[in-house]
Amino acid sequence: MRICVSRSFPLFFSLSPSTSLPSGSFASRMCTFSPVAMAVDTKHADLKAENDRAKLVIVGHRGCGKNRTYSVGETPDFTPSIRENTITSFNLAAKYGADFVEFDVQVTKDGHAIIFHDDLIIAEDMVPSSIGNLTLEEFLSFGPQKESNKIGKTLVRVATDGTVSVWSATVEDSLCTLKEAFEQVEPIVGFNIEVKFDDINPVSQSELERVVTAVVQEVEQHAKARNIFFSSFHPDAVGLLQKSQSKYPVFFLTDGGTHLYADERRNSIEAAMEVCNKSGLQGIVSEVKGVLQNPNLVAQIKKAELHLFTYGDLNNVPEVVQKQKDLGVDGVIVDHVLEIVTACKAWVETATLEVLSTSGLEQPPSTECSDIISQI
Numbered sequence: 437m438r439i440c441v442s443r444s445f446p447l448f449f450s451l452s453p454s455t456s457l458p459s460g461s462f463a464s465r466m467c468t469f470s471p472v473a474m475a476v477d478t479k480h481a482d483l484k485a486e487n488d489r490a491k492l493v494i495v496g497h498r499g500c501g502k503n504r505t506y507s508v509g510e511t512p513d514f515t516p517s518i519r520e521n522t523i524t525s526f527n528l529a530a531k532y533g534a535d536f537v538e539f540d541v542q543v544t545k546d547g548h549a550i551i552f553h554d555d556l557i558i559a560e561d562m563v564p565s566s567i568g569n570l571t572l573e574e575f576l577s578f579g580p581q582k583e584s585n586k587i588g589k590t591l592v593r594v595a596t597d598g599t600v601s602v603w604s605a606t607v608e609d610s611l612c613t614l615k616e617a618f619e620q621v622e623p624i625v626g627f628n629i630e631v632k633f634d635d636i637n638p639v640s641q642s643e644l645e646r647v648v649t650a651v652v653q654e655v656e657q658h659a660k661a662r663n664i665f666f667s668s669f670h671p672d673a674v675g676l677l678q679k680s681q682s683k684y685p686v687f688f689l690t691d692g693g694t695h696l697y698a699d700e701r702r703n704s705i706e707a708a709m710e711v712c713n714k715s716g717l718q719g720i721v722s723e724v725k726g727v728l729q730n731p732n733l734v735a736q737i738k739k740a741e742l743h744l745f746t747y748g749d750l751n752n753v754p755e756v757v758q759k760q761k762d763l764g765v766d767g768v769i770v771d772h773v774l775e776i777v778t779a780c781k782a783w784v785e786t787a788t789l790e791v792l793s794t795s796g797l798e799q800p801p802s803t804e805c806s807d808i809i810s811q812i
Contacts, residue, residue: 492757493767494777495628496534497747498553499525501771503605507597519580521551522609523620530625533777536663537621538628538747538769541614542567543647549614549654550575555634559589562600566634568643572613580608614651618658626663628769629655630689631677633670641672648676656681667721671701675715685718687745692726705733712742719743719766724750727765734763745769754779 498520506512518525526537540553544567556564557578567575581588588610591603612620617627631651633639655664665685666677677686690708691697701707705727708720720737724746727734737744747769750756757768757776761783770776 492761492765492780493535493745494533494773494780495536495538495745495767495769496526496529496532496625496773497538497769497771499537499539500529500532500773501525502553503593503603505593505595505599505601505603507595507599516606518607519605519609521553521612523612523616524607524609526617526621526625529773530622532774533781534625534773535767536626536628536665538630538667539617540630540632541651542632543650544568544570544572544575546571547646547650548572548575549651551612551614551617553632554593555632555636558592558594560592560602562592568647576611578611579603580610582610614654615658618654618660618662623660623662626665629664629666631666631668631670631673633668633673635669639670639673644670644673644676648673648680652677652680655684665718669702671699671711674711674717678715678717685743686715687719687721687743688712688715688717689721689747690723690726692722693729694723694725705730705737709737709740709742713740717742719745721745721747721769724748724756724760724768727760727763728756731763734765738764743767752776758783 499522500518501520503517503520504513518528521539526539529537539551541549542552543549550567550572552567552575556566557570557575558564559578565574578589579591592600593603594600614629621627629651631647633644633647665687666674667687667689668674668677669689671688674686674688688708688711690702690705692708693704696703701711705720705722708722711717712720719742722744725748727744727746728750734744743766744764745767746760746765749771751768751770752772752775754776757770757779760768768776
């Protein structure tokens with residue numbers, strides 16, 4: 437089963453072009469009610485309509501949240517952390533109720549798709565390496581190791597002001613490949629696969645094709661029935677992803693004007709809509725500030741039959757997420773997965789009780805409200 441890429445079908449509520457999926461059942465932990473209890477009783481049409489309005493896709497950022505780096509003067513957050521972009525982090529996000537996990541995929545020199553966020557990987561020797569210049573074996577030699585008798589190269593990160601710190605987490609896990617993620621992450625959670633390229637230096641057409649081809653081949657080989665959508669900040673890469681396969685939606689990532697680049701296609705939500713239109717993409721993932729500063733753009737995006745997700749630190753604030761839901765945003769990428777999933781469930785429960793109260797309806801037959809919530 438696959439999510440349909442045709443704009444004529446609602447994303448996340450359709451499968452392949454030849455297969456229909458009942459609205460609302462695409463993921464068992466979707467922030468909505470199971471359609472089964474609602475479909476049997478037409479008296480509760482108002483209740484079902486309210487539930488439809490409450491749908492919001494929750495995506496765990498790099499699994500269960502990114503690992504922070506701190507500049508001089510910043511107050512560290514001592515909340516327990518999980519090493520980002522690891523099997524442990526992905527499975528914890530699934531356990532907490534995320535519909536998808538988002539992660540960054542790059543391709544090694546010898547053609548293996550691996551999961552790692554930064555443009556450069558740096559050990560204590562402070563010699564930076566790009567993933568495309570490393571073999572898979574060299575990449576996996578960094579950080580915590582799978583075998584207890586092995587010691588990996590200690591990873592470091594550089595903050596925006598140049599401050600260097602050892603990269604550690606409360607709960608550690610080894611770096612992983614895309615293949616391992618397909619094999620070891622709970623199948624109930626979908627994958628938002630961000631295909632990663634250098635954010636500053638130009639990327640050749642041959643390198644774009646090398647990376648996209650390797651990633652798509654890996655997905656086609658290992659995806660099985662998992663829900664998947666692709667995304668990338670590179671405006672040419674999303675076009676290639678769309679041309680290279682027809683099973684999975686492709687979203688264009690944009691800073692929404694909060695950061696400016698030499699490539700004008702990356703500098704606004706309006707420009708992102710043009711990229712989507714030109715390449716036949718299915719949606720946009722914007723920095724949340726770009727949406728909050730221009731809320732009227734949500735309606736324009738919907739009119740263009742595109743879906744809209746957002747990312748950014750503000751998505752860890754439940755009130756900001758609820759504002760976006762009210763605007764019509766389809767999904768949010770968050771670090772604080774459990775907090776946002778819990779808040780989302782509470783909104784659904786409140787909306788349900790309000791509709792029941794104002795409509796003079798009883799609970800849906802044979803289904804307690806608390807039972808429905810527990811199924812989300």
